[in-house]
Amino acid sequence: MTGLAPVPDTGHETVPISSNDDVVRARQLVRSLAQRCKLSLVDQTKLVTAASELARNTLVYGGGGVMRVGLVRRDSRVGVTAVFEDSGPGIPDVDQALTDGWTSGGGLGLGLSGARRLVDDFTLDTEVGSGTQVAVTKWAR
Amino acid sequence: MTERVPVLKIGDVLLVSIQVELEDQVVLELQDDLAARIVESGATGVVIDITAVEIVDSFVGRMLATTAAISRMLDAQTVVVGMRPAVAITLVELGLSLGGVRTALTLEKGLDILARRDTTRPAQR
Numbered sequence: 536m537t538g539l540a541p542v543p544d545t546g547h548e549t550v551p552i553s554s555n556d557d558v559v560r561a562r563q564l565v566r567s568l569a570q571r572c573k574l575s576l577v578d579q580t581k582l583v584t585a586a587s588e589l590a591r592n593t594l595v596y597g598g599g600g601v602m603r604v605g606l607v608r609r610d611s612r613v614g615v616t617a618v619f620e621d622s623g624p625g626i627p628d629v630d631q632a633l634t635d636g637w638t639s640g641g642g643l644g645l646g647l648s649g650a651r652r653l654v655d656d657f658t659l660d661t662e663v664g665s666g667t668q669v670a671v672t673k674w675a676r
Numbered sequence: 677m678t679e680r681v682p683v684l685k686i687g688d689v690l691l692v693s694i695q696v697e698l699e700d701q702v703v704l705e706l707q708d709d710l711a712a713r714i715v716e717s718g719a720t721g722v723v724i725d726i727t728a729v730e731i732v733d734s735f736v737g738r739m740l741a742t743t744a745a746i747s748r749m750l751d752a753q754t755v756v757v758g759m760r761p762a763v764a765i766t767l768v769e770l771g772l773s774l775g776g777v778r779t780a781l782t783l784e785k786g787l788d789i790l791a792r793r794d795t796t797r798p799a800q801r
């Protein structure tokens with residue numbers, strides 16, 4: 536895949552996403568980091584919800600993968616970055632996948648587009664046949 | 677290790693209080709359980725208490741909407757109670773405003789809604 540993933544700088548963790556249980560654990564890990572960097576309750580909820588959507592996509596469409604997550608710093612700000620990676624089929628049409636309501640499965644088609652709205656930074660890097668990587672960051676205000 | 681969410685029956689109402697972190701499989705089982713229990717018990721209302729739920733993503737949101745639709749078809753009304761403000765804000769931003777789902781702020785108000793609905797029903801059932 537092309538493109539550089541924003542790697543969380545301090546003490547980041549990598550966890551597998553290969554079952555429904557893992558999706559729950561990924562959510563809990565993101566929540567604890569969001570609390571640690573003092574995101575507001577609303578921002579915590581937004582980030583954890585976005586992570587839940589992306590982890591499920593990794594599992595369902597990517598055939599499983601990993602989440603790398605950690606605190607990030609830029610200038611004087613701190614935030615949480617979570618990167619979801621799989622070596623699945625990739626997304627042939629990114630614009631379509633990011634359209635509200637578009638799904639290739641039986642979903643609502645809100646996961647990707649909704650996750651993008653819920654975070655501050657969103658990057659999607661995908662290549663058909665090699666995989667998908669979605670990185671999201673929420674900054675403390 | 678998945679535990680089912682308990683469904684309680686109180687009078688004509690089925691009460692579900694979600695107290696565990698929801699895994700997708702558990703969400704689907706709850707949806708099926710509720711449909712079966714409505715028919716089995718002849719319940720006229722369903723209250724889903726999400727006071728303890730910290731996030732509602734598209735999967736859980738869809739379950740709430742689907743459960744409301746299924747129960748309507750089975751002649752029962754669903755009320756979702758106790759949604760946290762942060763959850764409401766997030767759901768709307770996610771793009772899920774749950775238009776077809778009746779909500780109430782508290783369990784008490786939810787039960788009120790169902791009780792009112794019951795008295796407006798035709799007597800013969």
Ligand SMILES: Nc1ncnc2c1ncn2[C@@H]1O[C@H](COP(=O)(O)OP(=O)(O)OP(=O)(O)O)[C@@H](O)[C@H]1O
Nearest residue numbers: 592596597632638639642643644645646647667734
């Ligand atoms: N990691 C991935 N690998 C391959 N395809 C993906 C991946 N993530 C998303 N997609 C594609 O993008 C589409 C849109 O994803 P999105 O999460 O928005 O909707 P959904 O998962 O279908 O439904 P929802 O998340 O609302 O339940 C998916 O249907 C799928 O085709």
Ligand SMILES: [Mg+2]
Nearest residue numbers: 592642646647
């Ligand atoms: Mg999705």
